Amino acid sequence: MRRVRLEDVAKHAGVSMKTVSNVVHSYPHVSSSTREKVQRALDELGYRPNALGRRLATGRSGMLALAFADVSLPYFSELARVISGEASRRGYRLLLEQTDGTLAGERAIISSREAGLVDGVIFQPSVMSSLEIAQHREEVPLVLLGEGHAPIGVDHVMIDNIAAAAAATRHLISLGRRRIGFAGHEEVAQSATSSYRLMGYQQALEEAGITVDMSLLLPSRAVSAQEAAIVVGRALDDGLRFDALVCRDDLAAIGALRAIKERGIAVPDSVAVVGWDDISMASFTYPSLTTIAPDTPSIAKIALDMLEERISGFEGMGRHELAPWCLVVRESAPIGPASPTIARSPARAAGRH
Amino acid sequence: MRRVRLEDVAKHAGVSMKTVSNVVHSYPHVSSSTREKVQRALDELGYRPNALGRRLATGRSGMLALAFADVSLPYFSELARVISGEASRRGYRLLLEQTDGTLAGERAIISSREAGLVDGVIFQPSVMSSLEIAQHREEVPLVLLGEGHAPIGVDHVMIDNIAAAAAATRHLISLGRRRIGFAGHEEVAQSATSSYRLMGYQQALEEAGITVDMSLLLPSRAVSAQEAAIVVGRALDDGLRFDALVCRDDLAAIGALRAIKERGIAVPDSVAVVGWDDISMASFTYPSLTTIAPDTPSIAKIALDMLEERISGFEGMGRHELAPWCLVVRESAPIGPASPTIARSPARAAGRH
DNA sequence: CCCACAATTTACAGCGCTGTAAACTCATTG
DNA sequence: CAATGAGTTTACAGCGCTGTAAATTGTGGG
Numbered sequence: 001m002r003r004v005r006l007e008d009v010a011k012h013a014g015v016s017m018k019t020v021s022n023v024v025h026s027y028p029h030v031s032s033s034t035r036e037k038v039q040r041a042l043d044e045l046g047y048r049p050n051a052l053g054r055r056l057a058t059g060r061s062g063m064l065a066l067a068f069a070d071v072s073l074p075y076f077s078e079l080a081r082v083i084s085g086e087a088s089r090r091g092y093r094l095l096l097e098q099t100d101g102t103l104a105g106e107r108a109i110i111s112s113r114e115a116g117l118v119d120g121v122i123f124q125p126s127v128m129s130s131l132e133i134a135q136h137r138e139e140v141p142l143v144l145l146g147e148g149h150a151p152i153g154v155d156h157v158m159i160d161n162i163a164a165a166a167a168a169t170r171h172l173i174s175l176g177r178r179r180i181g182f183a184g185h186e187e188v189a190q191s192a193t194s195s196y197r198l199m200g201y202q203q204a205l206e207e208a209g210i211t212v213d214m215s216l217l218l219p220s221r222a223v224s225a226q227e228a229a230i231v232v233g234r235a236l237d238d239g240l241r242f243d244a245l246v247c248r249d250d251l252a253a254i255g256a257l258r259a260i261k262e263r264g265i266a267v268p269d270s271v272a273v274v275g276w277d278d279i280s281m282a283s284f285t286y287p288s289l290t291t292i293a294p295d296t297p298s299i300a301k302i303a304l305d306m307l308e309e310r311i312s313g314f315e316g317m318g319r320h321e322l323a324p325w326c327l328v329v330r331e332s333a334p335i336g337p338a339s340p341t342i343a344r345s346p347a348r349a350a351g352r353h
Numbered sequence: 354m355r356r357v358r359l360e361d362v363a364k365h366a367g368v369s370m371k372t373v374s375n376v377v378h379s380y381p382h383v384s385s386s387t388r389e390k391v392q393r394a395l396d397e398l399g400y401r402p403n404a405l406g407r408r409l410a411t412g413r414s415g416m417l418a419l420a421f422a423d424v425s426l427p428y429f430s431e432l433a434r435v436i437s438g439e440a441s442r443r444g445y446r447l448l449l450e451q452t453d454g455t456l457a458g459e460r461a462i463i464s465s466r467e468a469g470l471v472d473g474v475i476f477q478p479s480v481m482s483s484l485e486i487a488q489h490r491e492e493v494p495l496v497l498l499g500e501g502h503a504p505i506g507v508d509h510v511m512i513d514n515i516a517a518a519a520a521a522t523r524h525l526i527s528l529g530r531r532r533i534g535f536a537g538h539e540e541v542a543q544s545a546t547s548s549y550r551l552m553g554y555q556q557a558l559e560e561a562g563i564t565v566d567m568s569l570l571l572p573s574r575a576v577s578a579q580e581a582a583i584v585v586g587r588a589l590d591d592g593l594r595f596d597a598l599v600c601r602d603d604l605a606a607i608g609a610l611r612a613i614k615e616r617g618i619a620v621p622d623s624v625a626v627v628g629w630d631d632i633s634m635a636s637f638t639y640p641s642l643t644t645i646a647p648d649t650p651s652i653a654k655i656a657l658d659m660l661e662e663r664i665s666g667f668e669g670m671g672r673h674e675l676a677p678w679c680l681v682v683r684e685s686a687p688i689g690p691a692s693p694t695i696a697r698s699p700a701r702a703a704g705r706h
Numbered sequence: 707c708c709c710a711c712a713a714t715t716t717a718c719a720g721c722g723c724t725g726t727a728a729a730c731t732c733a734t735t736g
Numbered sequence: 737c738a739a740t741g742a743g744t745t746t747a748c749a750g751c752g753c754t755g756t757a758a759a760t761t762g763t764g765g766g
Contacts, residue, residue, distance in 0.1 A: 003468065005722060016746045021724065029744060048492075051470040052409045053722030056751050061405060063448070070434060072633065077430030081423060084451055093470075095416070096449045098437055115356065116752085117404040117446075139401075225637040258639045280425065281634055284578045286611045358752060369716045374754065382714065406752030409721050469722085 004045045013041035024049060061119050064092045064307070067109040068124040068145075069101035074279035075249065076124075079145075079296055083122060086300040090308065092119070101126040110136040120307045126191065141310035143303045147193040154318040155306040159294045159325040160345060161193065165200025166207075167327050167343035168246055168274045168292055173208045175272055175336035177244035180205065181216035181235075184228040184252025191223075194248055197276065201246050216242055223248065228255030236263050243271060244333065250275035250282050253289055257332065272333035287331030295324040357398045366394035377402060414472050417445045417660065420462040421477040421498075422454035427632035428602065429477075432498075432649055436475060439653040443661065445472070454479040463489040473660045479544065494663035496656045500546040507671040508659040512647045512678040513698060514546065518553025519560075520680050520696035521599055521627045521645055526561045528625055528689035530597035533558065534569035534588075537581040537605025544576075547601055550629065554599050569595055576601065581608030589616050596624055597686065603628035603635050606642055610685065625686035640684030648677040 006024075010017040015038060022030050023038040024047075030038075041047075055061045064087055068076050084094045095118055099105030106128040109121065120141035125133065125148055133144070134151030143155045150156035172180050182201050185194035198217075205212050218235055220227035228247065236259065245260075247253035253275030260271050267273055267287055275282060278293030302321050326344035329335055359377075363370040368391060375383050376391040377400075383391075394400075408414045417440055421429050437447045448471055452458030459481040462474065473494035478486065478501055486497070487504030496508045503509035525533050535554050538547035555565050571588055573580035581600065589612065598613075600606035606628030613624050620626055620640055628635060631646030655674050679697035682688055 003722095006724095007722080017722090018724075018747085019745060022745090025724095031744065034744080048466060048468045050722050051467040052405060052414060053469070053751095054724070056405045056409050056753090057722075057724040059751070066449075071424065071437065072427075072431040072434035074425075074427065074430070074634075077427070077433075078425040080430075080449065081425035081451065084424065084449055088451075094449045096419075096433065096437055096447045098434065098441075113401060114404040115401045116406070225634075229637065254634070254637050258637055261639050281427075281578075281607070284582065284607050284611055285638070286614050356752095359754095360752080370752095371717085371754075372715060375715090378754095384714065387714080403752050406721095407754070409723090410752075410754040412721070 003050070004047050005050070006047075009038070009041050009045055009047050012045060013038045059116075061117060062092055063095050063118045065095045065097050065109070065118045065121045065123075067097040067099060067106075067121060069099050069105075069126050071096065071098060074251070074281060075277040078279060079124075079299070082296045083300045083303070086297070086304050090304060099126065103127050107132075107136075110142075111139065115139065119311050122303055122307065127189075141307055143307045143310070145299065145303060147191075147196050149192055150318065150320060152318055155303075155310065156318060156320045157299050157302045157306070157323055158320075159292075159299075159323050161196035162200040162203065163345065164276075164292045164294075164325050164327070165197040165246065166204040167200075168276070168290075169201045169204035170208070171290070171327055171329070171343060172244040172246065172272055172274065172333060173204065173210070175244070175268075175333060177272055178210060179213070179216065179242040180210070180244040180246060181218055181242040182246045182248075183218040183220070183232055183256050184223065184248035185217075185219050186223060187219040187221055190219075194223075197246075197248060215240065218245075220252070223252070225251040225255035225258075228252035229259045230255075232256040233259035233262065236260065236265070245271060245273045247273060247275050250277045250279045250289060250291055253291070253332070254281065254285055257285060257287075257289075268331065268333050274327075274333050278328055282328075283330070285332075290330045290333035291328050293326055293328045295326075298323040356403070357400045358403070359400070362391070362394050362398055362400050365398060366391045412469075414470060415445055416448050416471045418448045418450050418462070418471045418474045418476075420450040420452060420459075420474060422452050422458075422479050424449060424451060427604070427634060428630040431632060432477075432652070435649045436653045436656070439650070439657050443657060452479065456480050460485075460489075463495075464492065468492065472664050475656055475660065480542075494660055496660045496663070498652065498656060500544075500549050502545055503671065503673060505671055508656075508663065509671060509673045510652050510655045510659070510676055511673075512645075512652075512676050514549035515553040515556065516698065517629075517645045517647075517678050517680070518550040518599065519557040520553075521629070521643075522554045522557035523561070524643070524680055524682070524696060525597040525599065525625055525627065525686060526557065526563070528597070528621075528686060530625055531563060532566070532569065532595045533563070533597040533599060534571055534595040535599045535601070536571040536573070536585055536609050537576065537601035538570075538572050539576060540572040540574055543572075547576075550599075550601060568593065571598075573605070576605070578604040578608035578611075581605035582612045583608075585609040586612035586615065589613065589618070598624060598626045600626060600628045603630045603632045603642060603644055606644070606685070607634065607638055610638060610640075610642075621684065621686050627680075627686050631681055635681075636683070638685075643683045643686035644681055646679055646681045648679075651676040 006017045006020050009020045020038055023035055071077050087094050097109055106125055122143050124145040130149045130151040134153055144150045145157055147158050147161050202212050218231045220231040245256055247256055253273050260267055265271055275289045275291035278291045282289040282291050324345045359370045359373050362373045373391055376388055424430050440447050450462055459478055475496050477498040483502045483504040487506055497503050498510055500511050500514050558565050571584050573584040598609055600609055606626050613620055628642045628644040631644045635642035635644050677698045
């Protein structure tokens with residue numbers, strides 16, 4: 001049984017294809033008698049529009065690609081959820097693309113062989129250089145997410161990593177901690193993300209007159225809870241002592257938490273821990289995690305605003321927007337005697353909204 | 354600057370469109386001189402095929418929809434990763450659809466207004482009845498995932514929940530536990546998932562001659578770590594005592610773990626806990642979680658095998674396949690003196706592979 | 707040198723839909 | 737009663753690509 005097409009409905013109702021199309025899309029200037037007649041034909045034949053046909057005719061696919069390393073990482077999956085919601089609210093569907101954090105995977109996203117499949121791409125690169133991204137764009141509207149050094153010509157949304165890392169570190173200082181370590185950044189091939197966060201950490205320490213002790217930097221072989229647990233555990237076994245830990249992300253923090261507690265050290269009493277991302281699990285670890293929470297709904301909104309402008313033809317310079325964040329204080333580094341009000345990013349001055 | 358089309362390349366190379374198309378798709382019967390000439394034109398003009406055009410002409414979109422409640426839930430995001438990998442290995446891309454676990458959302462998936470967008474759908478329903486699913490199918494090739502009572506006519510992959518729940522419970526019994534609770538299932542509107550797992554739990558208890566104590570059933574208002582923590586915490590505060598807990602899923606187990614430890618009760622010494630799903634976080638909680646691990650790569654493989662058969666025209670009865678699982682023993686319910694070998698599903702007899 | 711046959715290449719009609727511009731209705735109005 | 741114009745409806749040419757069948761070219765045999 002063949003699919004019913006617009007033409008079949010048109011014949012059945014005794015009108016032109018275009019009129020049927022108008023009814024299907026509830027175009028206003030159709031007489032109600034015609035509309036009714038067509039609607040009846042539509043129902044009788046059980047017509048359903050073929051997306052591909054329309055998409056080819058209009059040149060719009062109604063789809064966006066969402067590309068990042070790995071959906072199974074909590075931050076990405078939670079981001080995907082938010083972006084997916086925002087996209088469907090605007091009438092787009094989301095194509096999921098994973099790069100596995102490899103250069104090959106990321107190249108495949110940026111210089112896709114096929115055109116026309118998606119109207120735009122939201123891409124959080126892990127390893128690709130901004131230079132290479134800049135060269136390969138123009139193919140399709142693109143918005144970059146995350147902390148890389150984004151190329152000047154491409155739209156980009158991020159949170160101010162240096163400021164947020166400094167706020168997290170300051171929070172620990174306000175708790176009276178002085179031997180504050182940093183854990184979970186890459187041992188080699190350090191990502192932009194890690195280096196910004198390290199900068200903010202260092203900045204807050206210097207501000208407070210604390211000398212940065214390089215032995216308190218605990219890089220791991222890979223960005224994962226597993227590797228963070230190993231490196232923090234080894235450091236403790238080697239006799240290294242610290243009274244607080246800023247972690248590159250919540251996964252690293254969860255790994256660190258495990259390593260610390262396994263050795264019978266109390267969190268937060270002996271070691272306070274802060275994470276980054278505010279993944280949903282951060283509320284359920286024991287103790288729960290104090291963490292930097294990027295405002296993902298804002299990120300999604302800003303990214304889609306910019307992407308939609310590009311899709312509708314905007315060709316100006318790349319815009320670089322900062323999304324809000326705040327420090328969520330939980331048990332792993334609770335409010336202390338000298339704690340100021342909760343840290344958060346400044347209200348955005350000339351914000352989109 | 355207009356996009357380069359097949360026709361432009363054809364003109365430039367002095368051949369027909371179809372020949373260019375053949376070169377693009379490396380169709381074998383093209384003389385090498387022609388091939389070279391066309392390739393040169395292709396490179397000079399920087400041609401990239403338009404996916405929509407081809408898709409319309411071939412009637413295949415090369416896309417699959419993956420639909421479930423919420424990507425941000427760890428089990429789903431990890432499943433999405435595996436399925437996405439398997440799909441792209443077979444040349445499909447994945448469209449992400451979230452239902453939020455609502456009936457409206459699930460209906461939207463099953464009776465999509467538009468046709469032709471995707472070649473097939475992989476769908477894990479949460480609330481829709483099998484009756485309704487059965488009625489609405491035929492639209493597009495469909496494979497169901499998960500523990501629902503799948504309609505007879507639709508392909509379906511699941512793990513044997515009753516057997517796995519019984520194995521988990523038996524493991525606790527082998528540890529000498531006798532007051533074994535079950536936590537995290539829905540208080541009202543119990544899902545098929547929960548009820549199968551409860552059945553297996555009950556079966557193992559009866560097998561061992563332990564009477565099921567209804568007060569040890571700790572349902573929660575919603576399936577989440579949060580709610581599980583609340584209900585387990587309240588039970589403990591009310592003086593309820595148990596020496597083990599089977600949890601509906603790892604999220605519930607993590608919530609339970611938190612509630613138990615907050616009250617100073619030792620896991621696994623006083624209370625052993627088992628979860629379900631083996632989400633990656635299960636290795637990093639402290640103590641780490643003993644849990645039922647469904648073989649998600651197998652699930653993905655079986656689902657895609659069946660879906661591809663449907664896509665290429667198979668119209669037989671619905672197939673109902675069981676995927677393997679095993680009990681992963683970790684710290685929250687470690688191997689005990691009487692522990693048998695590790696429980697796992699029987700090797701599949703007449704398996705696809 | 708012509709023919710049968712295989713290897714290439716081509717023309718063209720769609721795939722299902724929409725944009726455009728032209729055509730048609732049918733009250734109103736001068 | 738014809739002209740006017742707003743409101744509806746239509747014909748048709750694509751959108752970019754592929755399947756099909758027919759046309760062309762090349763090859764070795766007779």
